[in-house]
Amino acid sequence: MGWFDRLKSGLSRTREGLVGRITSIVTGAGRIDEDLYDELEETLIQADVGVETSLHLVEHLRKAVARERISDPEQLPGLLKDRIREIMGQETAPLNLQSGGLTVMMVVGVNGVGKTTTIGKLAQQLKEEGRRVLLAAGDTFRAAAIDQLEVWGQRTGVDVIRHQEGADPAAVAFDAIAAARSRGADVVIVDTAGRLHTKSNLMEELKKVRRVIDREVPGAPHETLLVLDATTGQNAVQQAKAFSSAVDVSGIVLTKLDSTAKGGVVIAIARELNIPVKIIGIGEKAEDLRPFNPGEFVDALFTR
Amino acid sequence: MFENLSSKLQETFKRLRGKGKLTEADVSEALREVRLALLEADVNFRVVKDFVARVKEKAVGIEVLEALSPGQQVIKIVNDEITALLGGTNARLSIAPKPPTVVLMVGLQGAGKTTASGKLSAWLKKQGKRPLLVAADVYRPAAIKQLQVLGQQLDVPVFSLGSDADPVDIARAGVESAVKQGRDVVLVDTAGRLQVDDALMQELENIKAAVHPHEILLVVDAMTGQEAVSVAETFNQRLGIDGVVITKLDSDTRGGAALSVRAVTGRPIKFVGTGEKLDALEPFHPDRMASRILGMGDVLSLIEKAQAQFDEKQAMEMSQKMRKAEFTLDDFLQQLRQVRQMGPLDQLLGMLPGMGQLKQLKNVKVDEKELVHVEAIIQSMTAQERRSPDIINGSRRKRIARGSGTTVQEVNRLLRQFEESKKMMKQFAGMEKAMRKAGRVPFGPR
Ligand SMILES: Nc1nc2c(ncn2[C@@H]2O[C@H](COP(=O)(O)OP(=O)(O)O)[C@@H](O)[C@H]2O)c(=O)[nH]1
Ligand SMILES: [Mg+2]
Numbered sequence: 047m048g049w050f051d052r053l054k055s056g057l058s059r060t061r062e063g064l065v066g067r068i069t070s071i072v073t074g075a076g077r078i079d080e081d082l083y084d085e086l087e088e089t090l091i092q093a094d095v096g097v098e099t100s101l102h103l104v105e106h107l108r109k110a111v112a113r114e115r116i117s118d119p120e121q122l123p124g125l126l127k128d129r130i131r132e133i134m135g136q137e138t139a140p141l142n143l144q145s146g147g148l149t150v151m152m153v154v155g156v157n158g159v160g161k162t163t164t165i166g167k168l169a170q171q172l173k174e175e176g177r178r179v180l181l182a183a184g185d186t187f188r189a190a191a192i193d194q195l196e197v198w199g200q201r202t203g204v205d206v207i208r209h210q211e212g213a214d215p216a217a218v219a220f221d222a223i224a225a226a227r228s229r230g231a232d233v234v235i236v237d238t239a240g241r242l243h244t245k246s247n248l249m250e251e252l253k254k255v256r257r258v259i260d261r262e263v264p265g266a267p268h269e270t271l272l273v274l275d276a277t278t279g280q281n282a283v284q285q286a287k288a289f290s291s292a293v294d295v296s297g298i299v300l301t302k303l304d305s306t307a308k309g310g311v312v313i314a315i316a317r318e319l320n321i322p323v324k325i326i327g328i329g330e331k332a333e334d335l336r337p338f339n340p341g342e343f344v345d346a347l348f349t350r
Numbered sequence: 351m352f353e354n355l356s357s358k359l360q361e362t363f364k365r366l367r368g369k370g371k372l373t374e375a376d377v378s379e380a381l382r383e384v385r386l387a388l389l390e391a392d393v394n395f396r397v398v399k400d401f402v403a404r405v406k407e408k409a410v411g412i413e414v415l416e417a418l419s420p421g422q423q424v425i426k427i428v429n430d431e432i433t434a435l436l437g438g439t440n441a442r443l444s445i446a447p448k449p450p451t452v453v454l455m456v457g458l459q460g461a462g463k464t465t466a467s468g469k470l471s472a473w474l475k476k477q478g479k480r481p482l483l484v485a486a487d488v489y490r491p492a493a494i495k496q497l498q499v500l501g502q503q504l505d506v507p508v509f510s511l512g513s514d515a516d517p518v519d520i521a522r523a524g525v526e527s528a529v530k531q532g533r534d535v536v537l538v539d540t541a542g543r544l545q546v547d548d549a550l551m552q553e554l555e556n557i558k559a560a561v562h563p564h565e566i567l568l569v570v571d572a573m574t575g576q577e578a579v580s581v582a583e584t585f586n587q588r589l590g591i592d593g594v595v596i597t598k599l600d601s602d603t604r605g606g607a608a609l610s611v612r613a614v615t616g617r618p619i620k621f622v623g624t625g626e627k628l629d630a631l632e633p634f635h636p637d638r639m640a641s642r643i644l645g646m647g648d649v650l651s652l653i654e655k656a657q658a659q660f661d662e663k664q665a666m667e668m669s670q671k672m673r674k675a676e677f678t679l680d681d682f683l684q685q686l687r688q689v690r691q692m693g694p695l696d697q698l699l700g701m702l703p704g705m706g707q708l709k710q711l712k713n714v715k716v717d718e719k720e721l722v723h724v725e726a727i728i729q730s731m732t733a734q735e736r737r738s739p740d741i742i743n744g745s746r747r748k749r750i751a752r753g754s755g756t757t758v759q760e761v762n763r764l765l766r767q768f769e770e771s772k773k774m775m776k777q778f779a780g781m782e783k784a785m786r787k788a789g790r791v792p793f794g795p796r
Contacts, residue, residue: 158459277575280575
């Protein structure tokens, strides 16, 4: 099974939820009328696309229908798909890995979204690609967070640089970079404690970690990944805004897409903030990580 | 994004200002905006639909209180309804008659179960209980260690059989260990799981069968979106949850998930988590949550003030009428409506000295559904009939029943209730006079 097929199967629930319903609405409807638009809007909102974006998408459909004198409701899903694809971008956004020299990545997000798990998965994948990876246990706040990352290090055969609980996360990042240099590692991934985007002191702490990384490796972090939980509703937009303005997020990881949650808020985020989604999480195991390809994502979303 | 909606809402309500009664069009227009506000707050789509339909039914035709604009009136109704739907303050765990009480913590991955378990154990300790934490999350790396660290910080013992044991065995052995150690509450921290993961949901059912928990608490992240309904429905169907803990309310989420979960399970929200510190666990306040979800704090406090003034004025008028025994069916209807907003009449009067024993009170209890019929019946009467119900003979009764789509029995019952209230009012007015002499005014400002 190629990765596209696996993505498709991983997304099958998402797809059935969104497209299955839209398609049945459309085939059941017979003609394009207000009820049909209402139901389309409902379906989008139920997928956590959000009010504004859902209204935008439906409005877009209305205009297209009027402009192109469309009368066949079965054309609507295709139109919707095109518009979402346009918003999400056509290209896969790859991780920014340096070809020569050290790549530093920083992983941020609110509590419990799947940062540490994603780092474990990333370590596995990068290692499989032949890269030498080092992890920095920068969550020095949550009880046993360091041990959690350590377990992932053992699972994937990757070293973890750790300090005591309560230590300065910037110092952990600093040490990890030094260790990466002396051990000849290619990639350092810095874990951070979950924090609500509304806590300014904690956001300051995050800025400091970023500054130290930048000072030690000019131009780094090469990736600042914001992890979002697909189960989250419209607050994800707030999270994306706040983390972006604090640490300049370069990409989004959308986790827990193996649930029935639709993760539709990503469309709203792409529309408002233009941050690409780079990776999706579809389970708790090391291999449950996929690149997010906007085109294929939307295809998978709308393919029967 | 939301600022837009909020100001749009204000606009709509400004336009509504200055009308006497809420018409269907007024209400529909206002509720369209309310619907968007609730959806934007992540209240589940289905829940919003039901809610809006119900509020519409209640709001149309409602007399706009004198001190409020019609728009404020709609907000008030919406806010009251959300508060009612969210239920009461309920920071309680049911305690088993024979210890230990077993509490099972369940929910999705990352919801905050472990932290909530730690916080609950601290809260129980403060209540003089001797809790035991049981580490039954064998899946997430270092989850057991996390609970052990929390236990250490809180000085609460943690039971574990390591991560190779079966969670069902761990739970069972944990309870046995509590009995031996004389711990009176057992908090079982389980692994996070998707509600669609059949095998792991089965595991929870097995744990439930093994330890017969007295409380199964569903832990829900306040930032959850539309999925909250499916999560709550499935966990409730499979386990029968007893209560809900909402976590991460210290974020800036509007928290519509709280309303969704409550609406589909009917289970009380018992606690909310408001921070990472282990004492950041609070009782749930439905009124605060309602205004948070609605997102119109300023408007609401304005309404509150206006309402207080209005209540005072109306109470005076009513008590005047009572004293003169001018109480009519119109007043009766108005009063029933008001009572519905204030709380049950019998409770209200029961608080006054000497009133609790009045036997008539038993018959004036207001049933919410009945109120709709009562309204219909009174509206089918002529103005003269409302003023002097004595003239309502058999044929009039038949006509009224037909006109209101009710039965003669119902009309009879209403007239009887009215007579009883009138009698009671007289009695009450007499008492009021006596109390006034003694320097107490029962119907004064509350
Ligand atoms: N089902 C599912 N669970 C996930 C996924 N990613 C993470 N999790 C789980 O979510 C919970 C929180 O993850 P963790 O990495 O500790 O979050 P952090 O606090 O952001 O570091 C753990 O139980 C993970 O196993 C995913 O893609 N799917
Ligand atoms: Mg973590």
